Structure formats: structure tokens, C-alpha cells
Amino acid sequence: MFKEERKSPRFDWSHLGDIEWGRPNLGPQTAVAVYRLMQFTLRDAIISHTDVATANRIFYDAGQSAGKAFHEHLLQKTQDFDAFIAALQETLRTLSIGILRVETSDLLKHRFILTVAEDLDCSGLPISDELVCTFDEGFISSLFSAHFGKQFTARETDCWCTGDRVCRFEVVLADV
């Protein structure tokens, strides 16, 4: 299940297990630092073993798998874009992932600009002039793909680590 060789992602929501059953005393929450400890040591190890581009690709792909599963299991299904955004905002906030806001939404050209404040991945990190939210890029692209039923890509244009106070993402239809 977890350690079998594979050529394509096989993630399934059931892989997360029954947390309530498994953690009757500690519960489902943990600290943001623990999440980041995992994220940035993993990134560190991947870059050490491969290279930055490979690490980015891995994080983007993992974000896509997560976004797909997130959309399927945690978001209220709707055809309406505004209702989709409202549900996404609510869920991201409830789960303390970040504060999602929309700056531009062009439904005709399928182009969107979103920001995430107090982002789980990066808010408060040292300024490094790097766009580090690669996992979020994959995650957001997958949410939009799942909602619209078309392939989207997301690109981070501003990040806490580049000196911004929010992470900004441009989401557009993918060139297929």
C-alpha cells in the first residue's frame, strides 16, 4: 500500500487512516511547526538526493494529488464558481490552512488570481527571495481542475519568502 513501487500516483483518502480511532487522546490536531518540519526536511532531503527542479516537480505533483483528494472528500460540491470559492475559503480557514482571497476572477478567460494569507507552508519563514509554495501550486491547480473539469495550472507569483505578506497565485487553463 505505502511502499509498493509505482509509476503513477496511487494515493487514496483511506491512506490517512481512522485518526479518531488511532488518536483517542491526542486528537486530530498538531502544530504548524510539525507540518513545516516534515515539509522542509523532506524538501531538503529530496534536493540533496536529486536537484531543486526534481524537488519542485515532486512537491507540485504531491500537491495535485492532495488537491484532488481534498476536493473529493472535504469540499461541498457545487457547479457555481462563487459557491466553490466560498466553500474553499470556509474549509481552508476551518482547517487553519490559510485565508484564501480572490483578487481577479475571469470566468470567460479562465484566469484567476488568488492570495493566501497566514499560509500554512510559508507565512513567517525567513525572506529568501524564493517562491517556496510549490506544494500549494499543485494543490490549487488540482482544486480548480476538479471544479471546472478542465486541466488548470497554478503559478506562485508572490510569496512571504519574497517579501510579500500573502502568497499570490495565478491560476490559468493548462496548455493541453
Add this chain to the structure above:
Amino acid sequence: MTETIPGNCMDHDDVERLDRISAHIHALLHNEQPAPLDLTGQKEDEIRQVGEFVNALTEALSALTNAAHHLSIGDMDVAIVANLPACHHLKNLQATLRHLAWQTGQIAKGDFSQRVEFLGDFSHSFNLMVEQLEAYRQRILGQNRELERLAITDPLTGVFNRRYFMGFAAKEFLRSQRYSHVFSAIQMDIDHFKKINDAHGHAVGDEVLKAFTANCQEILRECDVLGRFGGEEFSIILPETEREGALIVAERIRQTIADLKVYVDDRTVRFTVSIGITSLRKGDTGLDAVLRRADEALYLAKNRGRNKVVAA
């Protein structure tokens, strides 16, 4: 040739450079835009480093001022390039304003779920405005619905008025012809209604009309349409109903009304209704033909002694 000042490690050149730096900072603090300090040819010491820092700070302040100016006039796309802490706050404000602009557009489109956060008193006022707008909108929608209802109903009985009824009947006629379906029409007239008015007064007559329509509504299906043609005349369209079905409905109405007792103050009023029915026929070229036939059947019901159902 520089000369060291006694008791001080700085020479005249150093003092002169410090004076220039001091004048530069003084100008900055007094809302002036000093030219960058010219450090070319100067020795590379701590004073020069201070001068370089002051130049960098001046540049950052200039960028900050420029960004603040653009934001203050609503230009939300200005690039905030400096890395001063104040710039971080401006970037935050910029993101908030961009989202606010989007939210305002959403509200203009009718999405009244938008709420502004993180802007203190402005958030409170803005959100109150949106709530009020939504409340006004709901009130206007309610008033529009009420106006629409009043425009198509008879104020006394609450059943549809003649204009709405005729419009519905015309559509039903076209629909039935197009799909080769059938419908039936019923014409009704309360017997001796004038006598009720004369004997008991118009207030009692009004109660009779209301009781009559309320009892008819009880018998009819939701898809049937009952309209008041005027005075004591009423019509019904029964979609997808053959003549036999219409007869059953008409007879049920007639019997219910014949058994009905209307109590007004200390009086009990009883009355009857005459009914003519017909159904759409293949040769019918228009709605008028159908309604005329129902009218003729009603006329026969009256002539045959009233409190009768006649089918044409």
C-alpha cells in the same frame, strides 16, 4: 593633505562628509528629496559605509513614498519593491484592497455573502452596508412578488383575475393543440346572487363569493386554474382533463356548494351554482370557441332550473 583634529580621530574631510550626511538626513526628515550622496573618490571607511546606508535608505524611502502615493489614489497594481517593514504592511494593504475590489464586484453581481475582514471599523461599516443592501433587496423582492400577485389576482377572493386567466387559457389552448392534448373549461355562475346582495347586503355577498372560491379551490388540483370573470361569474381551466373528468369535478363543485352553509354574523346563507362545461375539440380554431361553448352550456344549465351541470 588631511589634518587630524587634536583630541579627535576625525580629520576635516571626515567632518565635512559627516556634515553632508547630516544635511541629507535633515532634508529627508523635513519632507525634501535630497540627491543621493556622492561617494565617488571617498576613502572606504566607516563614514563612507554610513553614507552608502543612507543612500540605500533614501532609495527605499523614495520607493515606499511612491508606493504609498499610488495606493492612496487607488492604483492597486503599483509594484512595492522596497524591503522596509513598512512596505510589508503596504503589501498587506495592497492585497486586502485588491480582494476588496473583487468583493465589491461580487456584491454588484448580487453575491451578498461577501464580508470584509481585517480592516477594523471599515470592515464593520462595509459589512453593515452589505447586510442592509441584502435586507433592502429582500424587501424589494418581497414587494415585487406582492405586486405581481396583486396584478394577477382578484383582491376579494384571491383567485386569478380575468386578465391572468385569459392569458393562461390561451397558453393552455396552444400547448394542447401543439401536443395533441386535451383540456376542459368550466364556466360557473352563482344562482340569484343579486338576491343575496339585496336580501343580506354586499358584505354578506362578499362572504358568499369568498366561501364559494375557497370551496372550489379545495376541490381543484394545483395545476387547475380558477379565475373570476367578474361579479359572480367564475371560470376554470382543467389541463389534461377529458370531458368525463371535467363532469366529475363540476358535479363535485355543484354538490359542495349546494350543501354549503355560509355563516355571517347571525345569518346563515345558502346558495347554488350553475355550471357549463366543455372540452377542447379537434375543430376548435381558437380559445374563444371553447369558452363560448362552455358559456352556452352554462346558459342551458340556468334555463333548466339552475343548480345544474350541463356539458357541451
